[in-house]
Amino acid sequence: MQPPPAEPGMHESEVDTPALVIDLDVMETNMNRMAEFCRKAGVGLRAHAKTHKSPVIASWQIERGAVGQCVQKTAEAEVLAWSGVRDILVSNEVVAERKLKRLVALQSMAKVSICADDSGTVDRIEQMAEAARQRLTVLVEIDVMGVRCGVRPGAEAAALARRIATSPHLIFGGLQSYHGSAQHLRSEGEREQAIASAVRKTVETVEAIRSEGLACEIVGGAGTGTFRHEAASGVYNEMQAGSYIFMDADYARNNPRPEFEQSLFVLSTVMSAARDGVAVVDCGHKGIAIDSGLPLVHGREDIDYVGASDEHGTLALRGTSLKVGEVLRLVPGHCDPTVDRYDWYVGMRGQRVDCVFPVAARGMMQ
């Protein structure tokens, strides 16, 4: 692990770069806004830890009323459970026996639920839970996008729910119904339409499951791009938004008047300014994710980040110049995978370092 790039009390210009920094004031405002929204809408917030990968930030969300956390990976569930988070949903299929054993072993310290879309896997989970004399909550994932994991909505989902409910060591926990691609559709109208379709499929499935005599305790889904629609649907009861705490350039592009502000940045230093109109910074795509577009340079409309190689970022300067050693804030195109590149968060209040804490679940692949 890298040593921390900063110490509390330092000025921003003294932080070793590239570094992952949070504007804590902005992040707290974002967290408060979402907490208030969910309270008023009467839905639970099960914030997604795939964004922050940090038990510290999870605790700040739970303190504000979040019912628990989502994760994508077994190893992420371990990091949170080992830090005292008590209610965790792996919003993803887990199929390997090795991983299922580890998840079952976490039940002593936390309620850890998982998703399934395959009857063979349900049987394997039952075996693992039986062997450990534990009971495990399993949700059925339905494929509301038609392109990724999940069984078909309706009868197929109901049959899988019944299989879970009739497994002696499993508890049927409800539905995982997340429309991932809708989060990044460009217009509000497109997002609304996509979620309307997901809501119809979810309602149909809840009814099919009810006709089996089963109740969906959790109907979970939604992200930062669409949560208002799921919350208004009357059928979803848990919001799984994650990015709202940080935001990124891609979310900003989709919403001309965003209700959450950018709080996550990568600090980067100009390392070369040998040519006019161009500067090179010390952060390429090793240090900032480019899967959803190149980063922006915060507060500098006269500078464009135009090219990322592994360790270098090329800036085009429009009527301005930069000196070697100058430090800039970059806005990531995509927050979640950017966070995964770093070992440490540097929490800022204004331009002063307030705290430094680890991205504890960074790189938790498995």
Add this chain to the structure above:
Amino acid sequence: MQPPPAEPGMHESEVDTPALVIDLDVMETNMNRMAEFCRKAGVGLRAHAKTHKSPVIASWQIERGAVGQCVQKTAEAEVLAWSGVRDILVSNEVVAERKLKRLVALQSMAKVSICADDSGTVDRIEQMAEAARQRLTVLVEIDVMGVRCGVRPGAEAAALARRIATSPHLIFGGLQSYHGSAQHLRSEGEREQAIASAVRKTVETVEAIRSEGLACEIVGGAGTGTFRHEAASGVYNEMQAGSYIFMDADYARNNPRPEFEQSLFVLSTVMSAARDGVAVVDCGHKGIAIDSGLPLVHGREDIDYVGASDEHGTLALRGTSLKVGEVLRLVPGHCDPTVDRYDWYVGMRGQRVDCVFPVAARGMMQ
């Protein structure tokens, strides 16, 4: 850090996924071929550790005759120096005082050289070296691509060389002359042409520096895509290839009869197969870099990896099917940033795990 995903002796199917695996037999053949080539060509191999990020692999290269290692980052230099690598070139500009102090402090245990393209930075390096009572070797980087770091070839480079040579605590070490973008040009003819241009600029610069009464001890550059051209130039004397040990899908596309074979894979498990003709694996772009194209599925021409989200990879199946739990080898589009996602290498002999060792310089951003 994640726990290791495997133990020696395990079968490939037991490895926890996603996992970064090396076919050790293939990698050794690749290392032997490059070592032999450099010996015959009479050039040094200063293999680039930005690819492997591992003192273990560095030691295997040095054992085969490599003169040392290149790195891109101060923290990478530390990891290698602390592991006993004795000759390290930071093939990159270092500008922050904090980093320069750390590099100067390494001189007690290794010869660590760095590059510069700015006279102000040269003065700062001199101050740091003087303060620590050390002498530091500095190379001049010239911009043979015309798009990134480096001073202009010729007179400008010679002036900077003189400034280094006349700084009491600095040693002028030679030229860094790397044509990064040429490595990935599609045809051999294009790559040859790009390097011919780089060679002309390098020769011109070596002569300009000689007319200052200075010698270029090192003239370094070249990568896996072009090293034969630099080696044949008569002016380059150190090859900085890195990817040749692993290879990737992008290099394979550029060379229909590659002299190095694929030795690096990401093992990934089918986690969902709920729809006909499609399967979802547990490795998306968090686990495999997609900046140079999507991964391939090794040995399976009937399967295409067609979509990567953060944690999921979507496979299109042509006339075949996959079961939940099946394990596949993915060929990364780009090896260096893929390695940076992982804490552990799993070294395989055939389908058995031979050894497990850390990606010790993973995430060394600074």
